[in-house]
Amino acid sequence: MQITPIPLGQLSVAAINMRRGRKVPDVSDILPSIRARGVLSPLFVRRAACPAREKGAPDHFEILAGKRRYFASLEAARELGEDRSLPCIVLGPQDDAEALEISMIENLLREEPDEVTQWESFTRLVREGRSIEDIAATFALTELKVKRILALGNLLPRIREAYRSEAIDAATIRHLTLASKAQQTAWLALFEDAEAHAPRGSQLKAWLFGGASIATAVALFDLETYAGMVVTDLFGEEGYFADADAFWAAQLAAVEARKAAYLADGWADVVIVPVTGHFASWEYERAGKRKGGKVYIQLRRDGEVVFHEGFISRAEAAAAERRARGETEDQKPARPEMTATLASYVDLHRHAAVAAQLAGTPALALRVMVAHAIAGSPLWSVRPADTASRNADIASSLAAAAATGILGKRRRMVLALLGMDEHRASLCQDRCGSHLVPVLHRLMALSYAEVIEVLALVMAETLAIGSEVIAYLGEHCAIAMADHWQADEAFLGLLRDREVMLAILAETGGAAVASANAGEKGATIRGLIADHLTGANDRTRCERWVPRWMAFPPATYTERGGVPMVAAARRAKWMVGEE
Incomplete structure (x- = not known):
């Protein structure tokens, strides 16, 4: 395939070009490069008759792919007052469908067009005889993706x-x-x-x-036998029931069938909780089949059905306990042995004795304290830091971080020491104290060194995000963030401030590069930062770079303020100075 230089005057955008008919494209991101070095990547063109004003000259070519490079070259030629030729690959006389495919593939590789532009091009391909399977194979897309784009025709x-x-x-x-x-x-x-x-x-x-939509995923019945209408969403994986009444008729029939199956399986009773009702788990206790356990089937407004197996109400549980003690249902409860005042007197003296013993036994107190931090009590409430993020990119970045992996490994080790499920989200997730004594019992069997390992994880999980203690400990431990973090797409995508981005470009690529690109668009500056951090596009790679905000101690890029971690570090220094 030969590259031929063709003067700008002999080029025009082909009618079949997927970006044809739109406004003049924004070329500010590539214009500086084309001014300096011209077009390096060739355009795809085919020979065509010149418009009538050119008298049908045979040396005219229409651009199938490369519209933005063409317009950037026109702008550069006007600014510099010189004629230019562009490197072109001249293709043979393909039919329009093949030409459109070439245009789309080249454009998709360079800059993914919006879905409406893709729809326009896919629709033309369909009219030219291409099937959905052909389009999917040509552009390395799933057939579902192609269908979703074609659905825009609706x-x-x-x-x-x-x-x-x-x-x-x-x-x-x-x-x-x-x-x-x-x-x-x-x-x-x-x-x-x-x-x-x-x-x-x-x-x-x-x-x-006409109300809350009901997804087909919640159906208990076979959709193949459903007589009502299902609306399929080509943009998603599921459909929706068009008629809520028809859905509930089929769903309730399936619920009744499940109820009959539970009763046949030996459950004492099956209770259907209507949509207007609510199943409050705290009002019930667990009970197996042999102890009279029931199944509660909860219906939800969105059509979902939740099955709660093996529960009895607390009133039923209390009645069962009375029967176990030989008491009759109408028997009055016995008068308690102690009055409330006497019980308070005894409790206070017992508390004082245990507290005195604990204060003189540091090793035991350590275990009791760790158990309280893990399981909670009426006086203790320790919560793990909420590291979840609604931003999917941030969540993915944190999950892939080296520090997250290290913490997860230590958590699994400690959970194994305590005999807990290794998939538990965090060690300190209990609040009411119901597991306090079992956790303390396990800690009593551990060595002092193992208890310290548990304590370290407890403290690591419960550090407050963005707090003064983070600033103090990071600086005290001389933590080098380059050992734990490197710039990723999530970070670069969050950069918005132009002054900050230019300062970062100066750090990663040098002051000369930042100065030369001071007038560029934000996307271009972000791309240059990424190139210098990865060494892409023949840029000198900047090793172990971290933004000033991320370091210990942190710093700012401007005098405008609004950097929370710098404010926290200043508060930490002030607190230490006051001691």
């Missing part, structure tokens, strides 16, 4: 354009693809009315289905 054109311009979010579009044209028209009227409120997301789903 939308009104104005809704599609609003989605293209990001005025409508993806969750809302998913639900609109299920709507009839009349429903879409009604919704669009609300959307375009500044005084009205157009439902979005889950609210839109309820608006379309």
Whole structure:
């Protein structure tokens, strides 16, 4: 395949180009490079007759892929006042479907287009005779992904354009693809009315289905035998029941069948808790079949059915205990042996004796304290730090961090020492103290060194995030964050402040690079930072870099403030100075 230089004047964008017909593209991210070095990656073109104004000259070419490089070169040529030629690969006389595939593949590799643009191109391919299987194989997509994109054809054109311009979010579009044209028209009227409120997301789903939608995943019955209508969401993996009444008729029939199966299996009773009811677990106690346990079937508004096996009410449990003691149902409870005042007197003296003994036995007190921290008590409530994040990228980054792996390994070791489930989310997750004595009993069998291991994990799990103690301990231990962290996509994607990004670029790539790119867009600066951190695109790799905020002690990039970890470090120093 030969690369041929072709003057700009002999080029135009092909009608089949997937980005044809849109506004002039933003080329600010590639313009500096093209000004300096020209176009390095060739365009894909095919020979075509020139427009009439060119008298049909045979040396005209239309661009199948490379529209942004073409427009950036036009801009650079205008600025510099010079003629330019672009490196091109001249393709043969393919049919339009093959040409469109070339255009799409090249564009997808460089910059993934929005879903509406993909829909326009996929629709043209379908009209040219390509099947969904062919399109999926050509572009390395799943057939479901192709179907989801083609489903945008169910939308009104104005809704599609609003989605293209990001005025409508993806969750809302998913639900609109299920709507009839009349429903879409009604919704669009609300959307375009500044005084009205157009439902979005889950609210839109309820608006379309006339109430809470019920997913097919909750059905207890076989969908193949269901006579009602199921609406399939091509953007998701599940469908929804269009008729709630028809669903509940089938669901309740399945529930009755399960109830009969439980009774046949030997359960004392099966109680169906209606949608309007509630199963409060704290009002019940566990009980097996032999002890008269029942099954409670809880119906939920979203159609889900929850089975609670082996429970009896606390009143029933108390009655069973009385029967076990030989008491009759109408027998009055016996008068207690101690009055409340006498019991208080005895409790206080016993407490004083145990407290005095504990104060003089540090090794025992250590075990009791650790047990309290793990299991809780009416006077102790120790909570593990909540490290969960609603941001999926942050959650993935933290899960992959080296420090998270180290902490998880030590947690599994300690859980094994205490005979606890190794999949337990955290050691200190109990609150009411119901496991206090069993935990203390296990700690009594451990050596002092093992108890210290447990204590270390307890403290590690319960450090307050962003607190002064984090700042103090990090500096005291001289923690080098480069040993535990390196920049990832989640971090780079969170950078927004231009002044900060340029300062980071100066740290990672040098002051000259930062100065030369001071006028670039934020996305370009982020890309340069990433290149210097990874060594991509022939950039000098910056080793063991961490942002100033992440280090111990932390620092700022600007004088504007608003850096919580710096404020915490200052408070920690102030606290130490006051002691």
